[in-house]
Amino acid sequence: MSAAETGAVRLRIAPSPTGHLHIGNVRAALFNWLYARRRGGVFIVRIDDTDQARSDDRYIDDIIEGFRWLGLDWDEGIGVGGPHGTYRQSDRFDRYRAAAETLLEAGRAYYDFRSAEELEKLRRQAQAERKPPGYYIRRPPDADFEAGRRRAEAGERGVIRFSTPGRPVEFTDLVRGEVRFEPDAIDDFVMLRSDGSPTYHLASTVDDIDYRITHVARGEDLLSSTPKHILLTEALGAEWPVYAHLPLLFGTDRRKLSKRHGDTALRAYREGGYLAPAVFNYMSLLGWSMGSDDEIFGREEAAAAFDLTAVQKSPAVFDAEKLAWMNGVYMRAMAGGEFVDLAVGCIEQDLGRGLDEDERRRLAGLAPLVQERVKLTTEVAPAVRFLFTDVSYEERAWRKVMKGEAARALEAAHEALRALEDWTTAGIEQALRAVLAAEGLSARKGLQPIRVAITGSNISPPLFESLAALPQGAAIDRIAAASERLARTDS
Numbered sequence: 001m002s003a004a005e006t007g008a009v010r011l012r013i014a015p016s017p018t019g020h021l022h023i024g025n026v027r028a029a030l031f032n033w034l035y036a037r038r039r040g041g042v043f044i045v046r047i048d049d050t051d052q053a054r055s056d057d058r059y060i061d062d063i064i065e066g067f068r069w070l071g072l073d074w075d076e077g078i079g080v081g082g083p084h085g086t087y088r089q090s091d092r093f094d095r096y097r098a099a100a101e102t103l104l105e106a107g108r109a110y111y112d113f114r115s116a117e118e119l120e121k122l123r124r125q126a127q128a129e130r131k132p133p134g135y136y137i138r139r140p141p142d143a144d145f146e147a148g149r150r151r152a153e154a155g156e157r158g159v160i161r162f163s164t165p166g167r168p169v170e171f172t173d174l175v176r177g178e179v180r181f182e183p184d185a186i187d188d189f190v191m192l193r194s195d196g197s198p199t200y201h202l203a204s205t206v207d208d209i210d211y212r213i214t215h216v217a218r219g220e221d222l223l224s225s226t227p228k229h230i231l232l233t234e235a236l237g238a239e240w241p242v243y244a245h246l247p248l249l250f251g252t253d254r255r256k257l258s259k260r261h262g263d264t265a266l267r268a269y270r271e272g273g274y275l276a277p278a279v280f281n282y283m284s285l286l287g288w289s290m291g292s293d294d295e296i297f298g299r300e301e302a303a304a305a306f307d308l309t310a311v312q313k314s315p316a317v318f319d320a321e322k323l324a325w326m327n328g329v330y331m332r333a334m335a336g337g338e339f340v341d342l343a344v345g346c347i348e349q350d351l352g353r354g355l356d357e358d359e360r361r362r363l364a365g366l367a368p369l370v371q372e373r374v375k376l377t378t379e380v381a382p383a384v385r386f387l388f389t390d391v392s393y394e395e396r397a398w399r400k401v402m403k404g405e406a407a408r409a410l411e412a413a414h415e416a417l418r419a420l421e422d423w424t425t426a427g428i429e430q431a432l433r434a435v436l437a438a439e440g441l442s443a444r445k446g447l448q449p450i451r452v453a454i455t456g457s458n459i460s461p462p463l464f465e466s467l468a469a470l471p472q473g474a475a476i477d478r479i480a481a482a483s484e485r486l487a488r489t490d491s
Helices: 023-038 057-070 093-105 116-128 145-153 200-210 220-235 266-271 276-284 299-305 320-333 336-351 357-371 377-387 395-401 406-418 425-439 443-455 463-469 472-490
Strands: 010-013 042-045 109-112 159-162 169-173 177-181 190-192 215-219 242-246
Touching (some): 010 023, 010 215, 023 057, 023 215, 023 242, 042 057, 057 276, 093 190, 093 200, 109 145, 169 220, 169 242, 220 242, 266 276, 276 299, 276 320, 336 377, 357 377, 357 463, 406 425, 425 443, 425 463, 443 463, 443 472
Parallel strands (some): 010 042
Antiparallel strands (some): 109 159, 159 190, 169 177
16 A cells, blocks of 8 residues: 555655746645645655756755745755755765666666767657657667666766656546556656766656655646656656646736746745735635635635645636735735834835834824735835935826916915914814815815825825824925925926
8 A cells, every 4th residue: 555545645846946936836835735734744845956057056045935935834855854865856866876777777778879960860750750759769779788888887978768668658647637648658768868967757756756755746747757757666666656737827818827927936926025825825726726715715724625636627827916916905904013013124124224113103103094005015115105204206296296286286285284283184184175175176186286295106195194194394394395396397
């Protein structure tokens, strides 16, 4: 009986550190984590860094930071250790070579010294006959083990290929159901390159055997690799795991997700104002659902309900606008004090200094209104920056608003607010609405110039509350400064 049948599930995610952590890898990691937690199993983070030329440790740091930010903990692997060493493939090359040697001696693999030109000729022949590219790349009649070893020991460069048995491979995929690959679709693939480095097929399969992986949940783009891995696993005398091939991620145009759709690295969302619980929630929905109309749920709910057999077959659409909407839901759901703490951190980072007690008090008064309006944490500081710095006008806002009746509105507002004794939201609103009535101005023509004068933008928290959050003298001075600039512009 296999480990998978006894319930002791072991799953892994194996990103390559050749770039920043991609959201496709994040979705795969999340589904593996959810299934492991649902089944009380083990989740492993392995680093597939056999591509030494492109691998970089800073990307390993990015992988670790990204998973931890998202709240994915792992039981074995990079950064936490375990019984299998460093969990980096670059430290296991001897193990892969030993596996290849075992297959050579068993007659399940062979040395191939054919030139690139010879192999290309075989591929072109297959193409001309409308056969799979590797159809004719099979074991040559003279591929003798001892002769091949002597040639390799003499310094002749060649690869080691797996010798496919020429039979179909069938397996049950938890997502796709029954899958069958015909022999012609499985070529004699390379296991060890001419420089002695392992290919993905060999390294990944040997790791899955050694780490006792029971379930491999990975992207559908790797489906064609699975029959090769199954044959390799059998040739090495092991039981192959249960497979689940996850649907591809598409953009909103229904094409495979790429940079043309926007940011595809988790780092961009970590730094772009998104909350980890919102990203976790949204990524969980990319190919799976709770089975109800409720799209908002936490880690514990997802882990209690998730099953790989419930993952859909069709591509999942990554919609950045929907993610931003969901992030806004999470922002508005934060407790008031939690949001204020978040806002303080955002603002202090934006200003490059700490806030004093008076500034914190003024922020706390305006924070609930900001919380209702923002979707991203990066929107918080710009929305309230006017409270803590000298006003800087957005030229587009100035040109749009500071015209027509703006001068009259600013002058009347300046006089009314300078005389106001009740510097509260209610008092300010009463005074300015009286100005609108007296001057015969609409709210748009009368209030928008004041908004730009005190905040620098025509988009800000509610005007009366924004004015009340400023010291009365500062607000009046800003209106006067805007009036003077407008007068200079018009003269």
